[in-house]
Amino acid sequence: MTRMTTRRSLLAASTLAFGLTALPALAQDWPTAPVHLFVGFPAGSSPDTIARLVAEPLAEALGQPVVVENKPGAGGVIGVQQMLAQKGDGHSIGITINGPLTTAPRLIPELGYDPQADIAPVGLIATSPLVLAVSADFAAQDAAAFVADASARPGEISYGSVGQGSGAHLTAELFAGEAGVELYHIPYKSYAEVTTAILGGEIDAGFMAPSGALPHVEAGTMKMLGITSATPFAQVPDVPVLAGQAGLPDDFRAELWNAMIAPAGTDAAVIERLNGELQTILADPEIQQKLLAIGWQVQPGAPADLADRIAADTEMWGAVIDKTEAQQ
Amino acid sequence: MTTLEGLAHGLSVALQPSILIYSLFGALLGTFVGVLPGIGAMAAITLLLPITYYISSEAALVMLAGVYYGAQYGGSVASILLRLPGTPQSAVTTLDGYPLAQQGRAGVALFTAMISSFAGSLLGIAILVLMAGWLASIATQFGAADYAAMMVMGLVAASTIGSRQPAKSLAMVVVGLILGTVGTDVNSGAPRFTFGQTQLLDGINLVALAMGLFGVAEVIANIRKADRHGPPNRVGLRELIPARDDLRRICAPILRGTTLGGFFGALPGTGSTISSFLSYALERRVSRRPQKFGHGAVEGIAGPESANNSAAITAFVPTLTLGIPGDPIMALMLGALVIHGIQPGPMMLEARPDMFWGLVVSFGIGNLFLLILNLPLIGIWVSMLRIPFRWLYPAIIVFICLGVYSVRGASFDIVMVAAVGAIGYALALAAFSPALLLLGFVLGPLIETNLRRALLVSRGDPMIFLERPIACGFVIATLALILLPLARRIRQGRG
Amino acid sequence: MQRDYHDLLWGGILALFGLGVAGYAAQSYDFGDLRRMGPGFFPVILGLILAVLGIVIAIPAWWRQAQPEPIAWREGVAVLAALLFFGFSMTRLGIAPATFVAVLIASSVAARRGLVWRLMLAVVVTALTWAIFLGALDMPIPLFPWSR
Incomplete structure (x- = not known):
């Protein structure tokens, strides 16, 4: 008996819910609910x-x-x-x-x-944007030198990303393709791991958020060689844009x-x-x-x-x- | 600033009344939220994060740190009393804590967990203050090969702790490793064993797995049993406080556990899981009564609890000194700092000494609050066991669902709990160890990605595991762990 | 006394599961080689190891005697039904009805019969759930079907 009532009230409750949520919202008084x-x-x-x-x-x-x-x-x-x-x-x-x-x-x-x-x-x-970050010990001082180095030894310079198909991976591949060089990809799980790997010398480079690289640049353990935006970025105004240099097209932007x-x-x-x-x-x-x-x-x-x-x-x-x- | 000046400065920050109140509030809140099944430190901090947008950065971090420790201790309470661990670390605590509670000695188990956590935290703070720089440099020196070798050692060392039949223990580890492969493969981006479910792309939810294997399985097994036995007898104050014998037993494990935790905690990744299991395995190996482990040995609580709390402190080393969060909880803490415009990193100690030292001191104060708050609460927790199980378990089921849901807002995970629970119950009937499954599940993906990454780094040369000194050390330790007992057995066989 | 059916059965299941995993992974994912492991490498190896372990568990169990633990079928079904009901209904019906019904389902197998105490328990747990998860923790879940 009680079980029946429960089921019926549940049914009533769910129809009520359906009726309410299925109503199309009228634009002029939208929103009518949270x-x-x-x-x-x-x-x-x-x-x-x-x-x-x-x-x-x-x-x-x-x-x-x-x-x-x-x-x-x-x-x-x-x-x-x-x-x-x-x-x-x-x-x-x-x-x-x-x-x-x-x-x-x-x-x-x-x-x-x-x-x-x-x-x-x-x-x-x-x-x-993302910045191209390398360890402070890395020889190249700017993007042009990085690309020159990379074309001198194809496939030897390694970079970390946050996974196959991630923004960091695709940006690096876009960069490599436009610059006509070949880089060696090593996927990680997070930017934290990529940062550690650059600091520890396990990999040479990585594309990462400016705010992630900035503290290490200030501490003198990392360098930023370029940034992927079309114009300099307010958080790191001194980092040059990659577009137009090192053989990259003028409209390079990621x-x-x-x-x-x-x-x-x-x-x-x-x-x-x-x-x-x-x-x-x-x-x-x-x-x-x-x-x-x-x-x-x-x-x-x-x-x-x-x-x-x-x-x-x-x-x-x-x-x-x-x-x-x-x-x- | 010298260390002493720093500490004095930290005291002046941490002893501000408002900071003290947030610390107390965090510890209290963390304990209560952590006792709820499935809501661990991670979910508790996530749920409380929005509050921190409206308070000062020191207050926010101190409160979150309080929540972190509180939730960790709360998780131990749930593990000891009801066998409801939400993390692999508290799964270790159930191994001996739950049997003790079943024997009517829940008070002793809780007291041991409490005092070991406190001691582990304090010693962890000492390690943090004295060796933060050294630990941070170690953390950056660890490469993929070193991690892979370390995790394999952890797995080998711990994989004997569960059952008397080695094949059954190993099978559970391997099942855990297999379940750990579910989700997107980091190296190739290929989805594995997801069968078209996007909810599985990030793998099986750890909390859902733990709640199913332990909580649900235990509830099913207990509904009939508990009502047959009736509630445990009323315990007097004398049973709450451990005997002198127990106290003597837990001192050495605490020291060993703290050392293990202090070291492994500073390594980004799963330092606290590894150190809990290693500590348990170590205590069982050095104990004069290893047969008691798994049946209510206080050492089996003291070692791992001090290890994971000391690891929880040193886990702040990479977060604060490098700006590199070691695990999702630390990432959340870092997020809370960044929202307040503070960028933790190598410069933080110089740029914001108030923040760093204030935090270090408030860790200590927070843990002291936790101790003061929770000692009197032990009696209340124990009396919870007098509630008839038939009133308790329906609530446990509902709370498990909401706890698991709180992790990432997915109803899918509740269905997962039910499925895992059914399997977990069947495994429990045959005395398989769910803790080892959990260990394999947590370490598996780390071993796989680091192993494969190491070979990518070395361009396919397996010698990388012997050429790197750290990795080589772990490889030798692993071989010793396997060969020494074998050699002993052969010698005994001859003699 | 009987054979150790638990180990026999589980050994068999684990062996089959291992073989299944290895077979599926071998078929669906690239195995790669030792130098450059593909996504299939680990699952295939692990599946095969598990298959061996399963056999090692099952074979001695045939000659070993053990008393099988009685299986709590009714309790298991009720607990799983409560979990599944709650999982499916919490966002659709809201947690108040979901909790109330889940508690009634779960308590149906308690040793003590009767409906009154179960209804009271359902009310108490529902109130607690509301107070803790919506009141204190402010989780974004509807309380009733109409309160989204």
């Missing part, structure tokens, strides 16, 4: 910090709580998948790094989504980025509203300062700019992946 912001990285990581920095002013502007949901795993892919799984409720958005939108379809066989068809870009948030996204099919007015709030938030000097302190430069822009960025990066990294797969 907004869930999915992040594919654990608390304390830089995408998480960015999400929390954005979530607070966003909640104020929207008049609804913004709940950061950490769904870490598979290089950020799980966060995107989880956001898409909540599609029906109209209140789930996400913050992600570039990987899940650009290289993931090539690297993860059962991705379960198509970045072009299933994701509605909201806007870029911030970008971060950056990591964080962006806000929503599931495809989200009302265009909602996307516009979110992008508008995002622009206001990113214009705040305090936010800019806080982001720069953790190595990220704000990058305002329209949803269409993000769509262009996704398309361009997908093509660029796709070509690099083709090359590395051919090597294997």
